[in-house]
Every structure is written in C-alpha cells, then in structure tokens.
Amino acid sequence: MKRKEEHSKSSTSSMGKKWLVITLAGVIWVSPVLGSGMPLLQGPLSSSVVEAASSSVTKLGEEIITSGAVLMKYQYKSGSQTTLADVIRVDLNNKNVKLDVMTGKNSQFTARQSTGGMAKEYGAVAAINGDFFNTGAQGAPMGGQVADGVLMSTPSQLKGMYAFLVTKDGKPMVDEYTFEGSIKAENGSTFPLSGMNKSAYKPEGGTSNYSHLHAAYIYTSAWKALERPTNSSTTPTEVMVTNGIITEISSMAGISSSIPEGSFILRTHGKAAEFVKNNLSVGQRLTANYSLVSKQNGAKVNPDTLQMMIGGHTVLVNGGKAASYSRDVSSIGGTRARTAVGYSKDNRYVYLVTAQKNSSSAGMSLSQLQQFMVSIGVWKGLNLDGGGSTTMVNRPLAEQDTQLTFQTEYGTAQRSIVNALGVFSTAPKGSLKGIKVSGDTMLLIGQSGKYELKGYDTYYNPVDMNSVNPVWKSSNGNLKTSGGSVTAVKPGTSTLTAVSGSATATLKVQVLGSDDISQLRAGTPAAPLKAGTSVSVPVTAVLKNGNTVDVPDSALKWEMIGFQGKVSNGQLTVSSVNSNAKVGYAIARYDGFSTVVVLSTAAESTWEDFEAVNYPINFTTNVSGVKGSTVITKGSGTQGNSNVLQLNYDMNGGLGEKMYAYAQFNGTTGKTVPAAATSMSLDVEGDNSLNWLRAEFKDKNGKTAYVDLAKIIDWTGWKKLNVDLSPYNMAFPAQLKRVYVVNVEEGQDERALTGTVSFDNIRFTMPSLSSDAGLPTGTALMTIGQKSMMVNGTKVATDAAPLLKGGTTYVPIKFVLDAFGGQATWNKDAQRVTVLRGGKLMELTVGEKELVLNGKKMTTTVSPMITGGRTLVPLRLVSEQLGLTVKWDKNTKTVTIQS
Incomplete structure (x- = not known):
C-alpha cells in the first residue's frame, strides 16, 4: 500500500502527502463561492421516513475475499420493488486485514480516479467509493480524511456531516467532527487554522459565505494543483515551509511552484495575511498544532491516534435503529444507487454497504437503506456518496486483481472520484489451501476458451501457479480438450476439470445454442449491392438474460444470395453481383439462428449532412433559465472537411428541474423521413457530460416517439451511433422534429450543466426505398x-x-x-x-x-x-x-x- 510520508503535529516534520478531491456526487449541493447556484440546503432535522410497503431481506450468498473480509449478497424487496445489495463485512479482530482510505491518482487531491483504479494503485483487495465532493471544484473531500494514520484533509464547516473512523487500536466510531488548530510564529504569536487541503466552499453557521476569507489553510504536497484553491474570491499570501523553516513568502500572490515532499504551504488571506506580514520572515521557524473535535461531546481527537477516517453525509443508523437525519436530505432523495458504512454493536465488524441501481436492481431510498442496514446488523452507520458514484470492487478468490462487483448507474463505467474506502490484506504468505479454474463460463460453438489454474493460500490470498501445467478434461462432448486448448463443440453445459497431481478443480461451462439467444444482430444491417463493396459485419448475440456476446467468425456460417462474396475477419466483400439481382442477402447463422445483411442499390440513405441546409434549425428548451444556441459550422477532427450541426447549452439557470436543450428542425414541423426506416445512424461529437442524448419523431398518425441515441454521453471526439428504430413501431412517413440533450432532475449534479455536442451525417436505412423497391403489388x-x-x-x-x-x-x-x-x-x-x-x-x-x-x-x-x-x-x-x-x-x- 502506498504511503508518501508520516505526519506530526509539528511542522518540523512532513505534513502528510495523501490528499483527496471533494465531490458532490449526485447528492448534496454546495454553492460556488462566486454567487450563482443552488445553496446548500439548510433546515430542520428531518426524521427517517417509514416505508409504507412491507419489506424483506434475503441473503443470496457470500464469498471470501481474504482472511477477515467476506462479500455478502442480498436481495431487498419493498412492495413491487426489488433491489440487489452487496456488503463487505470486515472483521476488525482479525489482524490479517485492515481498512484505509485511498486518494485519487498517485495519492493526491485534485487528481480524481475511479474506485477500481485506486484499488489497483494501492493494492486493495476490495473497495467502495468514499466521501462527497463538489463536482465543480478542483477536488478535495467535503469531510475530513485520515489515511494510514496521516491527517490529509479536515472537516468542512458544514452542519450534520458525519464521519467514520477506526482508531489505531481497532475501534470503529461514527461521529460529527470539527477542526481546531493554530500556527505559531517564532516570536510566539499565533493565528487560528481553518483547515487543510480544502476546496473553496460556502461555510454554514459562520459569519462569511467564503471559506477562505480572512483565513489560514495548510496545503501539503498531496495537493497536486498549483492553485490553492480555485474560485475562492480571495487573493492569497502564501508561505512555503520546509522542515519547519520558512523558505519563501509570496505577498498577494500564490507561489507558482508545486509543493515538494517534506514541505507545506500556508495559504492566507485578509487578517491571516496581515498576521504573516507582521510576524513571519524567511528563515524563521513556523509550527502548527491541531486536533479534531467531536461535536457530540467536545472531546479532542489527536489524528495520530487514528488508523483511518473518511467523511460522509447524514447519520443513518444509531443504536441499531433508523436515526433521524442529521441534515436536510432532500437533495439526495429519490431511489438511487447507495453507498454506506457502519459497524456492529460489539465493534467487531465493519459493514461496507452498497445498493445497486441498474437493469437488474431498482436502487433504494435513504429510508430503505436504513432498514436494510439495521437488518444486517449495523449498530451505527452513515451515508457515503451515492448515485453515479456508487461503486464496489472486490478480488475474487485466487485472482490477482479486483473486478467490478456490479454494474454502476453508468454500466461498466466507473466514475472518477476523490477518495475510496479500501480493504487491505496484511497477512503473511501462507501455504497452498485450494485451487480453482478461472476462465470463460460461456462459449459459442467453435470458440476456444481461455482457462487458468489458480490457487489461494491459508489466508485466502492468491498463490502463483504459473509453473503448474494441469491436464484439462470435459465431462461430455460439448467441449473438446486438446492439450491446453478447450473448444466449444455443441450446445449444453459441461464440467471442465483441471487435474494437477492429486489436486482437481472444476468449472461449469455453458456452450450457448440458439435456444439461449433472443436476437442475432449484424453491426451493419444494410450495404450497397455492387462488386467491390467491403463493409464490416460484426455479429452480436443478445442472450435471453439480456447479456450480449460478440460472435467470433469461427462460430458463424455465412450464406450469400444474389451475389458472390465472402466474409473474412468480420469483413463482408462482394466480388460479383448475379445478373438481374436487385437485392442481395448475406445470411449469418449461428446454430441455426439467423441474421441478415441486406444489400441493395440504395441501402443506407443520407438524410442530412448539413452541407446545404435550406430550412431553419433553432435552439429551444423547456426551462426559461436554460440557454443555448445552434449553428452550422465547420467540424473538427475527422469531420474537419465538412459542415456539422453544433448544439451549445448552458443549464445552470434551470437547476432542480428536468432540462432539455433542443436542436429543432424546421420550426415545429420537423423534417420528413419519407419511408419506413428500420435503423438510423449519425455521427456525434460528444462532450463527456454524462447527459442523455435523444431524438424526437412524430409519425404519420400523430404519435410521438422518443428515441434514445445514447443513454450517457460518455465520450469526447466523434463517434458513430447506430440506432435500431424497429422497437418504436412508427408509422411512416414520419417527421424528425429534433435532437437534444437531457439532464434529468435526479442526480443532476453528477452531470455537466454546460457543454457542446455536434451532429453530422444523419442516415436512415429505408428498405422500401431500396430493397423493397420493385416488389409486385396487387x-x-x-x-x-x-x-x-x-x-x-x-x-x-x-x-x-x-x-x-x-x-x-x-x-x-x-x-x-x-x-x-x-x-x-x-x-x-x-x-x-x-x-x-x-x-x-x-x-x-x-x-x-x-x-x-x-x-x-x-x-x-x-x-x-x-x-x-x-x-x-x-x-x-x-x-x-x-x-x-x-x-x-x-x-x-x-x-x-x-x-
């Protein structure tokens, strides 16, 4: 596990290099200090809401991660709602495991990283996402942080924000903390410290709306950015301190260099800057003393006595019961993915809790999360960042690396966050305890699987098995084994067995057949019928359980009708066209299940390339506070030689509402799609805003169809989108009225409020204008x-x-x-x-x-x-x-x- 330096309460030693980024991920709002924006909600404490519907919790199973840590899987039901929850239980009495906080990239604040990325960098065997942070700020946690016994960030001056900590003697606690500290000049003068490594924010309960006004903050080498911090509405005077000695003072301007290890910068403003001017000089000593203070009982906590600390939001469970919320939770309401942490009554177990929201799970409200935590044995616990930030990774038994435990609200994408709570094995190397087969559990006919024999020791940590060469055997003829090669032969389930000496390990492998498939999808459904045509034809199988599998060439049999050609390495090439053929078919079959690429003289038709637009395209919105524009302009990158439609939007004025930014075609009329279209494609330049991209059609019967172009705009640069229109059952001719960006109210702070997306080459596949042309009527x-x-x-x-x-x-x-x-x-x-x-x-x-x-x-x-x-x-x-x-x-x- 990475650790950069040790911490002491005296500035004569280093100040602790690990630092985080503060996020407001889908949950609470913090005002920017420069004025506009939604203020942090303040109000009376709200009671936990008791769910009207009956609820139940069912344990689905558990898996050992390492000695002292177990992954437990649950199903939570409330009325018609079903949610999957995953819990990592850590045994604090087990000396072979520990909890700690991980920070961004390279252990630094202002350098966000995914939960899985941090787990890999730090060597964690499991992890969940951590503290809240302001997505619009540089990035430091909203709460305090101690990592590996080093104080890295102090609590913000906000009401009702709780923290979870573990002392060095292994005692867990959940409490609300403030920060108390001061700096002391060589002449004995002192000035209060307001915090360490903090982004600018709006304090609560004080006399100022600006966190850095008349204040002194310490920034360590864990703060990567050169500006400390941005958007503070204050001009700094900064002091560089190295090994307790002042080496540089910059009056009314920030020091332009980064902070070396073993040093820190005292960042001051106003009255604090006057203190620097009157009491500090280069070459003098400067010391700092500080502590955390419990808001509940006023007790001071020396950070040196803590193993770890991570901030969160409201307390959820107290005394084994749902607690009244410690601050207003309306900004983190709704049914979302959730993350929480708590501990058992006897202080032995810590529970890292997540609730999934994805295609398989409905998410939880905060009150449902409280019920669930109580049901699994949490005595006291608090809410961590949730929504799109909710992520859990774990290392399966005998594996070297962690993997995503479940799909996030963004699918397999993990949000970049400021810190994460990690589980670490501290066990020594043990003897071999068991072996397992690792590899593909599903294969297509003709596909070769990749399998390894892996082992784990007496502490359930992986053992290097590279020198072991097992013999592979299949329980039936569905799989063919030859040496180290395993190939799928026919549909069904087989038991694959690895034998090494007297040890054996097995794995169930399913060979997928046509009965397992609901759809076989050709990546290019239409192509020109002419000699020389060469198009990519990747084929994807959609399984009945909703999963998708790329079908390899070796598993497909192709049949050409109306032309001569072949498919090689996923590329369809037409060598000649049969005489009088107006339509051709390239039929791909997998175990008898078919899909087709239809070749015709027209094939896919370009509907709009924005080179000669002769109708208006205007910006519109549903909320008066949303601003934007549309313009036809020269493209960039791969579209640099063509005109594109650019949609610019600024949604800052519509916070709290469902917001749309439309590029509207031809006033309220729209532009005609003349014939039945089976699919649509378009080139889109994304802005990585995580917003939703849609198109609105009106068919000939007046029915409106809202077509999803991309659930999440999670890319930059140009990308071709292919959209299947058949599920929308539109009657043609239809009108494409607009393309647009959506930012829904739920989790709004997780997505960008400003951005630019561009469109080019909107195309439709209209068989009636191509492959259906000339068919007899009557x-x-x-x-x-x-x-x-x-x-x-x-x-x-x-x-x-x-x-x-x-x-x-x-x-x-x-x-x-x-x-x-x-x-x-x-x-x-x-x-x-x-x-x-x-x-x-x-x-x-x-x-x-x-x-x-x-x-x-x-x-x-x-x-x-x-x-x-x-x-x-x-x-x-x-x-x-x-x-x-x-x-x-x-x-x-x-x-x-x-x-």
Whole structure:
C-alpha cells in the first residue's frame, strides 16, 4: 500500500502527502463561492421516513475475499420493488486485514480516479467509493480524511456531516467532527487554522459565505494543483515551509511552484495575511498544532491516534435503529444507487454497504437503506456518496486483481472520484489451501476458451501457479480438450476439470445454442449491392438474460444470395453481383439462428449532412433559465472537411428541474423521413457530460416517439451511433422534429450543466426505398380447398390448396411469394423454412411457435406443419410480417392478400 510520508503535529516534520478531491456526487449541493447556484440546503432535522410497503431481506450468498473480509449478497424487496445489495463485512479482530482510505491518482487531491483504479494503485483487495465532493471544484473531500494514520484533509464547516473512523487500536466510531488548530510564529504569536487541503466552499453557521476569507489553510504536497484553491474570491499570501523553516513568502500572490515532499504551504488571506506580514520572515521557524473535535461531546481527537477516517453525509443508523437525519436530505432523495458504512454493536465488524441501481436492481431510498442496514446488523452507520458514484470492487478468490462487483448507474463505467474506502490484506504468505479454474463460463460453438489454474493460500490470498501445467478434461462432448486448448463443440453445459497431481478443480461451462439467444444482430444491417463493396459485419448475440456476446467468425456460417462474396475477419466483400439481382442477402447463422445483411442499390440513405441546409434549425428548451444556441459550422477532427450541426447549452439557470436543450428542425414541423426506416445512424461529437442524448419523431398518425441515441454521453471526439428504430413501431412517413440533450432532475449534479455536442451525417436505412423497391403489388384471392388462386384478376393454378385448421389458414408460402415477390427454401434436416422478401429474412421451424425475423426471435401462437408431404405455414402470420395485408371472409372461406 502506498504511503508518501508520516505526519506530526509539528511542522518540523512532513505534513502528510495523501490528499483527496471533494465531490458532490449526485447528492448534496454546495454553492460556488462566486454567487450563482443552488445553496446548500439548510433546515430542520428531518426524521427517517417509514416505508409504507412491507419489506424483506434475503441473503443470496457470500464469498471470501481474504482472511477477515467476506462479500455478502442480498436481495431487498419493498412492495413491487426489488433491489440487489452487496456488503463487505470486515472483521476488525482479525489482524490479517485492515481498512484505509485511498486518494485519487498517485495519492493526491485534485487528481480524481475511479474506485477500481485506486484499488489497483494501492493494492486493495476490495473497495467502495468514499466521501462527497463538489463536482465543480478542483477536488478535495467535503469531510475530513485520515489515511494510514496521516491527517490529509479536515472537516468542512458544514452542519450534520458525519464521519467514520477506526482508531489505531481497532475501534470503529461514527461521529460529527470539527477542526481546531493554530500556527505559531517564532516570536510566539499565533493565528487560528481553518483547515487543510480544502476546496473553496460556502461555510454554514459562520459569519462569511467564503471559506477562505480572512483565513489560514495548510496545503501539503498531496495537493497536486498549483492553485490553492480555485474560485475562492480571495487573493492569497502564501508561505512555503520546509522542515519547519520558512523558505519563501509570496505577498498577494500564490507561489507558482508545486509543493515538494517534506514541505507545506500556508495559504492566507485578509487578517491571516496581515498576521504573516507582521510576524513571519524567511528563515524563521513556523509550527502548527491541531486536533479534531467531536461535536457530540467536545472531546479532542489527536489524528495520530487514528488508523483511518473518511467523511460522509447524514447519520443513518444509531443504536441499531433508523436515526433521524442529521441534515436536510432532500437533495439526495429519490431511489438511487447507495453507498454506506457502519459497524456492529460489539465493534467487531465493519459493514461496507452498497445498493445497486441498474437493469437488474431498482436502487433504494435513504429510508430503505436504513432498514436494510439495521437488518444486517449495523449498530451505527452513515451515508457515503451515492448515485453515479456508487461503486464496489472486490478480488475474487485466487485472482490477482479486483473486478467490478456490479454494474454502476453508468454500466461498466466507473466514475472518477476523490477518495475510496479500501480493504487491505496484511497477512503473511501462507501455504497452498485450494485451487480453482478461472476462465470463460460461456462459449459459442467453435470458440476456444481461455482457462487458468489458480490457487489461494491459508489466508485466502492468491498463490502463483504459473509453473503448474494441469491436464484439462470435459465431462461430455460439448467441449473438446486438446492439450491446453478447450473448444466449444455443441450446445449444453459441461464440467471442465483441471487435474494437477492429486489436486482437481472444476468449472461449469455453458456452450450457448440458439435456444439461449433472443436476437442475432449484424453491426451493419444494410450495404450497397455492387462488386467491390467491403463493409464490416460484426455479429452480436443478445442472450435471453439480456447479456450480449460478440460472435467470433469461427462460430458463424455465412450464406450469400444474389451475389458472390465472402466474409473474412468480420469483413463482408462482394466480388460479383448475379445478373438481374436487385437485392442481395448475406445470411449469418449461428446454430441455426439467423441474421441478415441486406444489400441493395440504395441501402443506407443520407438524410442530412448539413452541407446545404435550406430550412431553419433553432435552439429551444423547456426551462426559461436554460440557454443555448445552434449553428452550422465547420467540424473538427475527422469531420474537419465538412459542415456539422453544433448544439451549445448552458443549464445552470434551470437547476432542480428536468432540462432539455433542443436542436429543432424546421420550426415545429420537423423534417420528413419519407419511408419506413428500420435503423438510423449519425455521427456525434460528444462532450463527456454524462447527459442523455435523444431524438424526437412524430409519425404519420400523430404519435410521438422518443428515441434514445445514447443513454450517457460518455465520450469526447466523434463517434458513430447506430440506432435500431424497429422497437418504436412508427408509422411512416414520419417527421424528425429534433435532437437534444437531457439532464434529468435526479442526480443532476453528477452531470455537466454546460457543454457542446455536434451532429453530422444523419442516415436512415429505408428498405422500401431500396430493397423493397420493385416488389409486385396487387391483390390475390385464395379459397379453402381450391387448388388455384386469383392474382390481379387472373386465375393461377396451384398444386396445393389452402387448409383451415384451428381457425388458422395454412398455405405453401411459395404461391404467395410467386404473386408478391420473394423466395422460400426448405431445410429438411433442420425442418426449417427460410423466406426472403425485399429487406426481410424470416425463418420458421416446423412445430415451433417461434420465428426469427431479421435476427430477432418472436413468439407466435401458431407454427408451420407438414401435411401430405407438403410444408404449410400460417398465412396471416407470415404475410403480415412480410408487409402484406390479409383479410378473411368466413362466409366464402376466402382469403384476400394485398400489397
């Protein structure tokens, strides 16, 4: 674990190099000292709200992280709400484990880093995110911090902000602390210290709205930024002190250099600067004395007696019961991801608590978090930063590195924060206790897995097994093992066993088949039908559980219809086009499950490239305080040679409301998308604001569709977005009315309020203008039991008659396709009918009430059947999915099909 220097209460020794960044992550608001902004909420103490709905807590399991630390998984239910919670329990009686605070990058404030990044840098075996911080400030924790026995940041002058600490003799405490300290000149004069390594903020309960007014602060080498701090509304006089001796004084200006180790800067203003002017000189000694003071009982706490301390927000649990909130919590309300810390009544266990909010979990309110903490044994505890900051990492048994325990509110992305609470193993090296197999638990057919034999010692820490060469065995034929290679052969679950001497370890491996897939998605759904076309065609499988898997080339079988070509290394190349072919199909199959790339003369059409815009594009918003503009301008980077649409926004005036910044096309009318569009793509230059990006359509029936372009703008530079429009069920022609940035009220402080996004090359794939062009139109009539059909008034003989069974009409699909265009093939071995028409590929299997349409599996109420040696398909189901209209006249038993 990294530690830069030791701390002493005298300035003759170093001041402690570790420092943090202060965040207001999705929770509390701190006013900027320069005026505008939402003030820190002040008001009467609010009581914990008792949830009306009944709640229950179920323990799902637990895993050992290291000696003295266990990861426990829970399910919390309240009414219809289900939340997953993860708790790391640390045993303070176990001398092989300890808790400590980790700081930013390279142990410095103003250098934020993710929880996982800090765990890797410090060598933690597990960690959760830490203290609140002002996202608009440079970055220091809002509360106090002690790391490895060194005081690194002092509590801010804010009401009801609690802290969690562990003494050097292993006693946990939760209390509210203030800071008390002074500097002493060589002549004996003293001046009070206001704090250490603090960002500028608005104090509560004092005489000033400016934290650094007439104040003296110490900044150590743990403060990376050269400005100490920004936006303080004060001009500093700074004093450099090295080994207790004043080496430099800068009057009415900050010292321009960074702070060397073993030194600190005394940053003063106003009355404090007058003290410097009247009492300090270069070459003189300067000492500092300070302590933490409990607001509850006035007791002074020497930071040297603490192992660690981390700040938080309101107290949540006291005496094993939900406590009244120690400060107003309206700014951190709602149902969010949550982080908390607490300890047991006997002081033995510390609980690091997180509640997930993601696609699998609903999050918790603060009162629900209180209930949950009490239910797992927390005696006293407090709230840590939550929302988008909530993160937990842990090192699985026998692994070397930590991994994300669950998805954050941003998915797999971890927010950069100021500090984190880490779990560290202090155990010596033990003997080998057990082994395990580590590697892929899911494989696709034809895919080779990567597996390692890993071991752990008597303290549950990893053991180097690089010199061990196990023998691999599979329990069945689903996996093929050859030497150290393991390859998936057919769907099913296998037990993979590693054997090394007398030791064995196993791992369950699932080989995914078509039954496990809900969608097979081609990254490029449409392409030009011409010789020389070369496009990337990555294929992704969406599993029934919602997870996605990239399908390797080795697992796919490609079939080309209408052209000659091949797919190699994920690239489709057209070598020649068949004569008279207007549409081509590149069909990818995985275990019989299909998706298609449709090739046509038009393919994807550019809808707007902003090179010759002849209609207005204006900025609008829903909140009068939101300002912004739209402009057509020259792009940057990869779009440097083209015009782009730039949307600028400033949402500072709309805080507390759901805010939109629109780029509106053609007034309130919008611009027309002329035909049925299956997908949309556009190039977007992101601003890493973490805001939400959407588009608004109005279809021909007047229905509005809000299309998600990106749930989170988490990139900078240009990025191509591909959007599937089929789930929105729009009726075309439709109008694209606007593209826009959204900043919702919940967790608003976690996202940027100002920014710029740019758009270029908006394109739509419209099969009816390309692959469906030229398909026959008209009317066909078929009568039950008759081996003929009328097509546009002409009688056409057939060799099979429609069949009515169970209220469903069945026909050989060939006759419908002869009349309205398309083709069908029959795979006897798979009992599968493949139907191609225009831009659509449909596959049906005899006896199965499911079909696959352009890569998506759909459940049906009827299925194909075989009768009299002929395969018959449900007429209405198939025809309507192909874009045809079917009508049934029960009196004449006649079916009418129209296109």
